[in-house]
Amino acid sequence: MTDKTAGGDVRLTGISKHYGSFTAVHPLDLTIPQGSFFALLGASGCGKTTTLRMIAGLEEPSTGTVRLGEQEVTHLPPYKRPVNTVFQSYALFPHMDIFENIAFGLRRRGIKSVKKQVDEMIELVQLGEHARKKPHQLSGGQQQRVAVARALINHPQVLLLDEPLGALDLKLRRQMQLELKRIQTEVGITFVHVTHDQEEAMTMADTVAVMNGGRVEQLGAPADLYENPRTTFVANFLGTSNLIEAAVESAGDQVVVSAAGTTLRLPGARCSTTPRTGGKLLVGVRPEKLSLVPADEEHTIAAGRNKVTGRITASSFIGVSTQFVVDSPVCAELEVYVQNIERDARLTPGTEVVLHWNPEHTFGLDAAQDIDAGTETVEEGA
Amino acid sequence: MSAPLGWLRRHLVVIAGLATLAYLTLPNVVVTVFSFNNPTGRFNYAWQEFSLEAWKDPCGVADMCGSLSLSLQIALWSTIGATVLGTMIAFALVRYRFRARGAVNSLIFLPMAMPEIVMAASLLALFLNMGIELGFWTILIAHVMFCLSFVVAAVKARVLSMDPRLEEAARDLYAGPVQTFLRVTLPIAAPGIAAGALLSFALSFDDFIITNFNSGNTVTFPMFVWGSAQRGTPVQINVIGTAMFVIAVLVVLAGQVVSSRRQKQKH
Numbered sequence: 001m002t003d004k005t006a007g008g009d010v011r012l013t014g015i016s017k018h019y020g021s022f023t024a025v026h027p028l029d030l031t032i033p034q035g036s037f038f039a040l041l042g043a044s045g046c047g048k049t050t051t052l053r054m055i056a057g058l059e060e061p062s063t064g065t066v067r068l069g070e071q072e073v074t075h076l077p078p079y080k081r082p083v084n085t086v087f088q089s090y091a092l093f094p095h096m097d098i099f100e101n102i103a104f105g106l107r108r109r110g111i112k113s114v115k116k117q118v119d120e121m122i123e124l125v126q127l128g129e130h131a132r133k134k135p136h137q138l139s140g141g142q143q144q145r146v147a148v149a150r151a152l153i154n155h156p157q158v159l160l161l162d163e164p165l166g167a168l169d170l171k172l173r174r175q176m177q178l179e180l181k182r183i184q185t186e187v188g189i190t191f192v193h194v195t196h197d198q199e200e201a202m203t204m205a206d207t208v209a210v211m212n213g214g215r216v217e218q219l220g221a222p223a224d225l226y227e228n229p230r231t232t233f234v235a236n237f238l239g240t241s242n243l244i245e246a247a248v249e250s251a252g253d254q255v256v257v258s259a260a261g262t263t264l265r266l267p268g269a270r271c272s273t274t275p276r277t278g279g280k281l282l283v284g285v286r287p288e289k290l291s292l293v294p295a296d297e298e299h300t301i302a303a304g305r306n307k308v309t310g311r312i313t314a315s316s317f318i319g320v321s322t323q324f325v326v327d328s329p330v331c332a333e334l335e336v337y338v339q340n341i342e343r344d345a346r347l348t349p350g351t352e353v354v355l356h357w358n359p360e361h362t363f364g365l366d367a368a369q370d371i372d373a374g375t376e377t378v379e380e381g382a
Numbered sequence: 383m384s385a386p387l388g389w390l391r392r393h394l395v396v397i398a399g400l401a402t403l404a405y406l407t408l409p410n411v412v413v414t415v416f417s418f419n420n421p422t423g424r425f426n427y428a429w430q431e432f433s434l435e436a437w438k439d440p441c442g443v444a445d446m447c448g449s450l451s452l453s454l455q456i457a458l459w460s461t462i463g464a465t466v467l468g469t470m471i472a473f474a475l476v477r478y479r480f481r482a483r484g485a486v487n488s489l490i491f492l493p494m495a496m497p498e499i500v501m502a503a504s505l506l507a508l509f510l511n512m513g514i515e516l517g518f519w520t521i522l523i524a525h526v527m528f529c530l531s532f533v534v535a536a537v538k539a540r541v542l543s544m545d546p547r548l549e550e551a552a553r554d555l556y557a558g559p560v561q562t563f564l565r566v567t568l569p570i571a572a573p574g575i576a577a578g579a580l581l582s583f584a585l586s587f588d589d590f591i592i593t594n595f596n597s598g599n600t601v602t603f604p605m606f607v608w609g610s611a612q613r614g615t616p617v618q619i620n621v622i623g624t625a626m627f628v629i630a631v632l633v634v635l636a637g638q639v640v641s642s643r644r645q646k647q648k649h
Contacts, residue, residue, distance in 0.1 A: 058550050078553040091551035095569045104565075105555035150555065 008069015009034050010055060010158055010190060015064030017050050024050045026214045027063060032158075032192060032207075034069075037184050039193045039205035043237075043374075047214040048194045052160050055192065057081045068157055079108070084151035085160040089167070090143045092135035098122070098146055099131045105154040117153060124183070125149045141172045148180070152187065159184075161193040165200065177203050198238050202226070210234050212374070226286075230272040232365055235284050237374035242290075244283045244330045245367060251275045255364060257283055260329035264306045264362065271364030280367035287335040289361040292324060294344070295352035305356045310334060312351050322347075326355060410627050417620035424614025436617035440625075443616040446606055450622060453603035456518070457587040460525035465579045467526070468533025469571070475534070476541040491535070493528045501528070502595035509596060516598030524596050525586040532585065533578030540574025 010032040017025040025047040032038045040048040053059035055066060057078035065074045073081050084105065092101050102121055106114045122131055125145040127138075135143055144164060151159055161180075165173045181204050184191045195201050201208045202222035209219040210233070218225060218234045229235035232243060246257035246264060253268050255275050264283055268275070275281050285306075293300060301307060310328030317340075324336040324347065336355060338347075347353065390397075416426055420433035441447035474480070475487055493501060505527075509520050548570065552562040590604040597605065607619055 056554060058554070077558075078550070079556045079558050083554075085551070085554045087547050087551055089545065089547055091545060091547040093548060093551070093566060093570075104552070104557075108556040108561060108565075154555070 008067075008071075008157065010192070011065075011067040012051070012055070013065045013067070015051075015054055015061040015066060017047070017054065017059060018062045023214055025054075025061075028216060030209065030216065030219075032190060034190055035188050036206045037181065037191045037193065037204055039195060039201035039208045040211055041195055041198060041201040041208050041237075042211035043196055046211040048211045049162055051211070052085075052162055052192060052194045055158065056083055056085050056160050058085075082157040083160060084154050084156040084158075085162060086144075086147045086151050086164045088163040090135075090147040090164075092143055092146055092150070094135055097132050097134055098127060098138070101135065101146055102150045102153055104150060109154075121149045121153045124152075140168055141176065144168065144176060145179075148183065152183070152189070155187075156189060158190045158192060161191060163194055163196070165195075165197075173200070180204060202238070210237060212237075228270065228272075228363060229284070229365070231373070232282065232369045232371055233374035235363075235365065235374070236372070240287055240335055241284045242287060242331060242334050243365070243371050244285075245371065246281055246283045246330075248275045248277055248279050248281050251277050254359075255281070257281055259283070259331075262308055262330050264308075265359040266306075266362035266364055267360060270360075270362065273364065273366035275364060282365040282367050282369075282371060284363045284365055285357055285361055287323070288321075288337040288339075289357050290334070290336045290355050291357065292326075292336050292338055292344075292347060292353050292355055294346050295354055298354045301354065301356045304359070306359050306362065308334070308355045310353055310355060312347060312349050312353055314349055315347065326353060328355070410624075413620050413627070414624045417617060417624045419617055419620075421617065426615045426617050426620065433617075436621045440618050440621045443610075443618045445601065446603075446610075446616070446618055446622070449601045449603045449606040452518070452600065453587055456521055456525060456602065457583050460522055460529055460586040461579050461582040463522070463526040464529035464533050464582045465575060468530045468578055469537050469575055471530070472534045472537035472541055472574075473571075476538055491531050494531045494535075498528075498591045502592040505592065506595045516596055517600045520596045520598070521593050521600060521602065524592050525589065528589075528592065529582035529585055532581045533575075536578035536581065537571060537574040540571050544570055 010030075012028055012030040012032075014027045014029060015025065016023065016027045028051065030051075040051060042048045050059060054061045057073065057076055057080075061074065065072055067073065068082065073083075093104065096104070099118055099122070103114045103118045106117060111117075119131075122128055125148060127142060127145060127149070130138060130142065135146065138146065144167075147164065164180075165176050168176060177200055180191070180193075193201070193204060202225075205222065207219065208222055208225055210217045210225065212233050218230050220228075225234060226238055229238065229241065232241075235241035235243065244259050244264070246259035249256045249258055249263070251268065251274075255266050255268050255271060257264050257266070257275075266283060271281070273281070295309065298307070308328050308330055310326040312324050313327045313333075314325040316323050319340070321337045321339050322343070324338065326334040326336055328334055334355065416429070417436060418432050418434065419426055419429055420431050420435060421428065422430055436442070471486070471490065475483065475490075502524075505520075505524055506516075509516060514520060544567075548566055549562050552566040553559075557565060588604055590608060593602050594605055594608070601609070603622070607615075610616060610619070
């Protein structure tokens with residue numbers, strides 16, 4: 001099944017999905033390179049699962065085409081596509097044992113001697129002694145591995161994963177993330193992973209597409225998305241961002257802006273929009289790029305760094321770092337993460353401080369968007 | 383004083399269980415005991431002496447085994463008819479949105495709710511007006527009709543609790559529509575279908591009221607028992623009753639043995 005069409009990217013061209021007057025997915029172009037680990041990331045209802053189901057064939061697109069390599073599969077039923085899915089609730093067949101669950105796909109394709117392949121697959125997911133058990137006798141993590149094995153044994157061209165780790169507890173989730181990544185590297189199959197967990201997406205995927213309201217907001221490598229968000233949604237949804245509304249004083253290679261009387265600088269190349277003198281700009285910086293010193297030590301800060309004064313309103317110690325919230329004239333709630341290398345005992349709530357950071361670490365966003373988009377963190381089980 | 387009370391309290395569940403069991407099985411015990419009776423008159427109501435006469439010749443009463451075989455046939459066919467139709471209706475009601483779905487959904491339970499005697503009389507009026515000859519077929523049609531709602535109720539509950547993703551998973555794993563139905567949908571719905579079928583068989587086999595109204599000259603086993611009770615009750619009726627009871631218990635026991643064996647194999 002896979003041999004004759006071996007190789008090839010997943011190519012979505014202008015696909016969209018409407019349910020009556022509701023648009024789940026707006027016309028979307030997406031190319032998923034062969035062999036990559038691709039994540040569709042977004043909150044519940046953003047269209048990521050619908051997109052996945054259109055690749056699987058479980059949902060027919062309202063417009064557009066789906067191609068796997070050279071083959072167009074837009075109107076092929078799921079059982080004729082070289083694509084397999086790991087479902088959110090695993091969807092293991094409750095009346096079959098683990099062996100039969102994993103053998104299901106091979107048997108339906110008329111393969112007679114399945115024993116060797118199934119045994120190998122059971123070994124790969126380390127479920128050797130459970131082959132003759134029924135799904136309900138396994139733990140969540142084991143069921144999850146059966147679901148992966150049941151899909152992978154068919155050597156699909158693309159493996160689709162629909163929130164496969166959503167039902168697991170945090171520790172097991174981290175373990176399974178690494179496990180899945182290992183399996184993907186080993187088998188070299190294209191994985192398309194749908195998740196609402198930004199950490200999960202960044203840990204596992206080579207490329208992440210952030211979806212919001214049925215559209216892809218931004219697509220790129222995890223580090224690139226994190227460092228260079230192009231919209232406030234991405235800036236806030238992926239990690240945390242401090243966004244400061246500022247007026248542009250001069251544009252160019254070096255952009256100079258001012259907010260509440262404070263002058264800040266950032267590289268023109270890191271603006272997702274073209275800043276115009278006299279216009280507005282959202283200036284962003286990640287909390288871990290900021291350094292914090294008590295106000296009376298301002299003179300120790302090297303020249304050329306962005307500086308903002310403020311007062312600590314809250315601090316929480318979380319082991320590797322301490323997270324501060326600083327009230328400043330430019331922004332009422334600046335978040336600062338300080339590594340706990342040498343803890344400064346004077347940095348307690350109420351202390352007047354100066355924040356400073358390298359201007360290179362600053363990014364600029366179009367001011368004509370909702371500054372709080374994407375801040376609401378996602379509910380579980382989307 | 384407190385010692386017996388304490389004992390009672392500790393064993394209350396067992397006592398209540400045994401009392402319920404006795405309540406349920408006592409009639410069966412009486413039927414069984416009297417199947418070994420050798421009554422003097424025409425009525426088998428007073429114990430005389432132990433005898434195996436009736437057991438040696440269960441069909442010794444004129445027409446009884448004929449009516450028994452007819453009842454078994456009707457029960458078998460109405461079970462098949464009601465199970466097939468009821469399963470399809472249950473799937474349609476759960477899976478599809480169509481016009482009059484709500485009406486069908488509530489009307490299907492009408493036979494359960496309506497007094498049987500009313501339905502029996504109305505059915506008779508219907509058959510007479512349509513000019514259909516009363517007999518085997520009218521009994522069968524009536525039985526399928528009242529068994530249907532029980533099958534629909536049993537299968538619907540099962541289909542409702544079934545994860546639609548299971549069928550999606552089957553389709554995703556190269557099973558076409560027919561394979562998906564045979565390999566996944568049907569096996570998962572099977573317990574509900576079996577429950578509906580067993581209920582249908584039991585309901586059809588011992589139905590008297592509707593059958594009596596719509597049978598014409600045909601005599602089923604319950605009708606035979608009723609008819610003979612006017613003139614005298616042959617011991618053979620108790621023999622048949624006891625045999626049915628024993629067969630039912632054996633089937634249940636066999637089922638439990640099989641399922642417990644399966645459980646053991648897994649561990």
